[in-house]
Amino acid sequence: xxxxxxxxxxxxxxxxxxxxxxxxxxxxxxxxxxxxxxxxxxxxxxxxxxxxxxxxxxxxxxxxxxxxxxxxxxxxxxxxxxxxxxxxxxxxxxxxxxxxxxxxxxxxxxxxxxxxxxxxxxxxxxxxxxxxxxxxxxxxxxxxxxxxxxxxxxxxxxxxxxxxxxxxxxxxxxxxxxxxxxxxxxxxxxxxxxxxxxxxxxxxxxxxxxxxxxxxxxxxxxxxxxxxxxxxxxxxxxxxxxxxxxxxxxxxx
Numbered sequence: 234x235x236x237x238x239x240x241x242x243x244x245x246x247x248x249x250x251x252x253x254x255x256x257x258x259x260x261x262x263x264x265x266x267x268x269x270x271x272x273x274x275x276x277x278x279x280x281x282x283x284x285x286x287x288x289x290x291x292x293x294x295x296x297x298x299x300x301x302x303x304x305x306x307x308x309x310x311x312x313x314x315x316x317x318x319x320x321x322x323x324x325x326x327x328x329x330x331x332x333x334x335x336x337x338x339x340x341x342x343x344x345x346x347x348x349x350x351x352x353x354x355x356x357x358x359x360x361x362x363x364x365x366x367x368x369x370x371x372x373x374x375x376x377x378x379x380x381x382x383x384x385x386x387x388x389x390x391x392x393x394x395x396x397x398x399x400x401x402x403x404x405x406x407x408x409x410x411x412x413x414x415x416x417x418x419x420x421x422x423x424x425x426x427x428x429x430x431x432x433x434x435x436x437x438x439x440x441x442x443x444x445x446x447x448x449x450x451x452x453x454x455x456x457x458x459x460x461x462x463x464x465x466x467x468x469x470x471x472x473x474x475x476x477x478x479x480x481x482x483x484x485x486x
Contacts, residue, residue: 238280243273245280250434251288252427253281257300264294265304266345271323278326288441289433290330291426292353293337296419299362300346308371308480312471324378325460327352328453331442333433337426339419343367343401348377351386354448357426358404359419365401372479374466381459385452387411 237245242259255277257264264270281287294300303311327334327349336353344367350356358364366383368375375396383392391410395402404416415425433441470476 238277240273240277242270243277245277247284247286250431251286251438252430252434253284253287253290255281255290255292257292257294260295262304263298263301264346265301265307266323267304267307274323275326278323278330282326282330285438287330288332288436288438289430290332290334291337291430292327292334292349293423293426294340294342294346296340298340298346299336299338299342300349301341302344302346302348302367305480309477312373312477312480324348324352324382325453325456328449328456330445332438332445333441335426335429335433337423338362338364339422344375345377345379348379348382351379351382354445355414355429356386357422357429358407358413358416359422360403360405360408360416361419362404363401364404364407365399366395367399367401369397370399372476373470374463376463376467378456378459378463380463381455382452386413 237247242257242262242264244256244258245253246256247253257270257274259265259270262270281290323345333355334353335355335357336350337357338350339357339359339362341363342350343363343365347364347366366375366379368379374380380392380396383395387395387407387410394400407413408416414429415422417425
């Protein structure tokens, strides 16, 4: 079926069973969270939330990169206070989708890009791809709610190690150490995501919505609390003159 939107980078597709796909496809920009890319995501997520045919949402990126987080230019603008950190609303919008959300993270997911994937109710990772919470590598504290979102899929101890160290992990390194639903060879990640979606789409939408509201209640509450704390930490850490230099030296796309 043709896409339901005409955006250049973020599109929505749907089938007759209620499975919708949010596809991020900025090849040149590696699905970086630039202001324009975020604008397209916000538009699509707003349309999805209001669509009464939606029964399950699959979020996917490119084969080699799911989402690379904020690009270097955006980070510099944030540091200089030339841009407000509006990407925080993306996490909330995904958490507020009224039906189950599956993230098919077949490509790399870094920083804010990983946060987007972690907002899903079910996550499928690739053994070969890299995943990391890279904020501290650039001298500032994590954002987009990731400080607590990570704990849905892994223990607080592992989540904190990833945040403090900024280390990148291949999916295979996380097998047996986390609660991700599936960590599979990259070539079957999308297949598994849609297999799950097909099973979910067989259920009544009303029942899916009621269960989703209950199951996501604690995560949505934690996100609201975390947002205030992360904002405060950013006010402190983004206010250092040395941060600009660290960002430029350590940024990895």
